[in-house]
Amino acid sequence: MSADKRIEAITARIVERSKPYRQPYLDRVRAAASQGVHRAVLSCGNLAHGFAVCSPAEKDALAGDRVPNLGIITSYNDMLSAHQPFETYPALIREAAREAGGVAQVAGGVPAMCDGVTQGQPGMELSLFSRDLIAMSAGIGLSHNMFDSVVYLGVCDKIVPGLTIAALTFGHLPAIFIPAGPMTTGLPNDEKARVRQLYAEGKAGRAELLEAESKSYHGPGTCTFYGTANSNQMLMEIMGFHMPGASFINPGTPLRDALTKEATKRALAITAQGNEFTPAGEMIDERSIVNGVVGLHATGGSTNHTLHLLAMARAAGILLTWKDISELSDTVPLLARVYPNGLSDVNHFHAAGGMGFLIQELLKHGMLHDDVRTVFGQGLQAYTIDPKLSETGTVLREPAPKVSHDPKILANIETPFQATGGLKMLTGNIGSAVIKISAVKPERHVIEAPAKVFHDQQELNVAFKAGELTGDFIAVVRFQGPKANGMPELHKLTTVLGILQDRGQRVALLTDGRMSGASGKVPAAIHVTPEAVDNGPIGRIRTGDIIRLDAAHGTIEVLVDAAEFAARPQATADLSGNEFGMGRELFAPFRAIAGPADHGASVLFA
Ligand SMILES: O=C(O)[C@H](O)[C@@H](O)[C@H](O)[C@H](O)COP(=O)(O)O
Numbered sequence: 176m177s178a179d180k181r182i183e184a185i186t187a188r189i190v191e192r193s194k195p196y197r198q199p200y201l202d203r204v205r206a207a208a209s210q211g212v213h214r215a216v217l218s219c220g221n222l223a224h225g226f227a228v229c230s231p232a233e234k235d236a237l238a239g240d241r242v243p244n245l246g247i248i249t250s251y252n253d254m255l256s257a258h259q260p261f262e263t264y265p266a267l268i269r270e271a272a273r274e275a276g277g278v279a280q281v282a283g284g285v286p287a288m289c290d291g292v293t294q295g296q297p298g299m300e301l302s303l304f305s306r307d308l309i310a311m312s313a314g315i316g317l318s319h320n321m322f323d324s325v326v327y328l329g330v331c332d333k334i335v336p337g338l339t340i341a342a343l344t345f346g347h348l349p350a351i352f353i354p355a356g357p358m359t360t361g362l363p364n365d366e367k368a369r370v371r372q373l374y375a376e377g378k379a380g381r382a383e384l385l386e387a388e389s390k391s392y393h394g395p396g397t398c399t400f401y402g403t404a405n406s407n408q409m410l411m412e413i414m415g416f417h418m419p420g421a422s423f424i425n426p427g428t429p430l431r432d433a434l435t436k437e438a439t440k441r442a443l444a445i446t447a448q449g450n451e452f453t454p455a456g457e458m459i460d461e462r463s464i465v466n467g468v469v470g471l472h473a474t475g476g477s478t479n480h481t482l483h484l485l486a487m488a489r490a491a492g493i494l495l496t497w498k499d500i501s502e503l504s505d506t507v508p509l510l511a512r513v514y515p516n517g518l519s520d521v522n523h524f525h526a527a528g529g530m531g532f533l534i535q536e537l538l539k540h541g542m543l544h545d546d547v548r549t550v551f552g553q554g555l556q557a558y559t560i561d562p563k564l565s566e567t568g569t570v571l572r573e574p575a576p577k578v579s580h581d582p583k584i585l586a587n588i589e590t591p592f593q594a595t596g597g598l599k600m601l602t603g604n605i606g607s608a609v610i611k612i613s614a615v616k617p618e619r620h621v622i623e624a625p626a627k628v629f630h631d632q633q634e635l636n637v638a639f640k641a642g643e644l645t646g647d648f649i650a651v652v653r654f655q656g657p658k659a660n661g662m663p664e665l666h667k668l669t670t671v672l673g674i675l676q677d678r679g680q681r682v683a684l685l686t687d688g689r690m691s692g693a694s695g696k697v698p699a700a701i702h703v704t705p706e707a708v709d710n711g712p713i714g715r716i717r718t719g720d721i722i723r724l725d726a727a728h729g730t731i732e733v734l735v736d737a738a739e740f741a742a743r744p745q746a747t748a749d750l751s752g753n754e755f756g757m758g759r760e761l762f763a764p765f766r767a768i769a770g771p772a773d774h775g776a777s778v779l780f781a
């Protein structure tokens with residue numbers, strides 16, 4: 176079934192816009208792929224270094240060009256609960272590779288930051304930049320040029336986007352993403368948020384808060400809310416980088432290990448030495464990217480992907496814009512209610528039918544391009560499945576359920592939770608911004624209120640504790656853009672603004688910074704571009720100005736006489752405190768050259 180004509184039209188527009196970049200990219204990928212087995216160009220010395228630690232049999236195999244060598248890029252560390260399981264993956268992958276007659280080597284590791292550990296801390300100012308650094312780090316591992324295919328071990332926020340940029344930069348190589356799966360369900364996310372609000376109001380102590388947090392984040396695996404990490408899993412599956420059904424199987428289970436072994440063998444099967452050569456740069460095209468955006472809208476995915484997806488697409492010579500994302504939102508219905516867009520978590524989402532059911536529903540109404548290439552073969556129909564463990568310990572794929580196992584979590588496309596998707600672009604005399612409306616009640620989609628201007632999220636918390644945040648207002652937190660301080664997530668503001676909203680105040684946030692994918696119920700116009708340090712109009716807003724945030728019509732306006740507003744001097748901020756400490760001094764070059772948010776806030780692409 177062909178895609179809906181509105182989706183076809185937006186896809187065609189992206190193809191046309193991308194031509195000056197996409198064709199030269201494809202030429203480079205094809206030229207690299209035509210070199211054949213890449214280690215064949217290495218000298219004996221290069222090769223000897225490259226397989227010095229391999230067994231004699233592996234050295235013999237790699238010395239020729241018959242046996243494929245699988246590169247592993249790993250983001251293992253103990254800081255991210257989602258990445259800790261990767262500690263044992265290389266051994267499992269090497270064993271599976273041997274069983275398949277191939278070889279596997281860890282090509283390199285990449286850094287991985289846990290945004291939960293750094294949330295509200297100085298380290299968060301390195302978070303966004305770590306995405307591009309991850310791409311660069313993966314490039315260092317792959318530049319050994321020993322490999323015929325690559326598996327990428329990554330899950331969380333900037334790690335999968337960074338690894339995707341690397342996979343597409345090395346687009347002449349096949350790439351399969353191998354996830355570790357979600358943490359099992361602990362304290363429900365809404366209960367965790369409730370205890371946080373009690374603590375912020377002085378109604379609960381630190382011991383009670385730490386107990387709630389520890390019951391929520393309690394073991395290996397991805398945190399169970401639908402934030403950026405789990406949006407990543409959805410994207411990798413719907414774009415065809417995962418094996419079908421891989422996204423939401425818990426770590427440490429036989430099915431998880433079976434999926435990892437299967438992905439390893441598949442990665443060795445789709446090299447240039449086989450009959451199903453699937454280089455990542457040819458597999459991913461404009462239709463794959465549009466499928467990713469559609470999945471984001473249908474599930475109420477993370478606002479961070481209005482940055483990351485632009486940079487990921489750009490790595491393949493594809494120019495995606497906020498306008499494309501916003502117009503797709505008008506076409507795609509919301510089919511999933513997972514926290515913060517609902518009370519369930521990703522384990523409940525999977526149990527209700529998961530990715531297989533979601534893709535099946537979207538395909539039914541032409542909301543996805545079916546005729547795309549994936550690591551599993553041709554077409555997305557193969558992903559409308561429910562993964563099980565067979566009696567022999569391999570992956571068994573049963574058809575996805577025809578009806579949702581829990582219509583409160585996963586809706587059939589005929590009866591969506593919302594006729595449109597979760598993300599909108601806002602434009603107006605303040606610039607451009609994005610807003611996630613899937614987690615905001617409809618009566619809060621339009622807010623007109625006086626501005627209260629802050630240059631730091633801590634300032635807002637101090638004002639809250641001093642009882643100064645009274646009445647309706649729009650908090651303007653500026654000088655939070657990529658060039659100012661690395662564009663941190665201001666997710667800690669959700670608790671305070673949520674308290675005020677629960678008290679009946681009509682509040683919203685306007686910032687050139689980011690929010691967490693886990694941020695939700697308070698309307699937030701974020702990623703404001705141009706940012707304050709780039710002479711953006713957000714730098715001329717004054718406390719008391721009336722601001723109108725209208726997510727229904729996609730506008731963000733300061734209601735001040737245009738001439739008077741233009742004549743105002745640009746505010747300045749003392750950012751000296753953001754230049755040193757916790758490694759921020761190492762990222763001064765990134766702050767200096769970071770591109771604008773509506774181009775992905777990247778140091779790699781203008
Ligand atoms: O974009 C995201 O999804 C967030 O960065 C997420 O990865 C981060 O971990 C949250 O900050 C955790 O939420 P809490 O801070 O509420 O625990």
Ligand code: SF4
Pocket residue numbers: 254255256257258288289290291292331332396397398402404
């Ligand atoms: S989802 Fe966020 S908090 Fe959880 S492990 Fe990943 S980065 Fe850390």
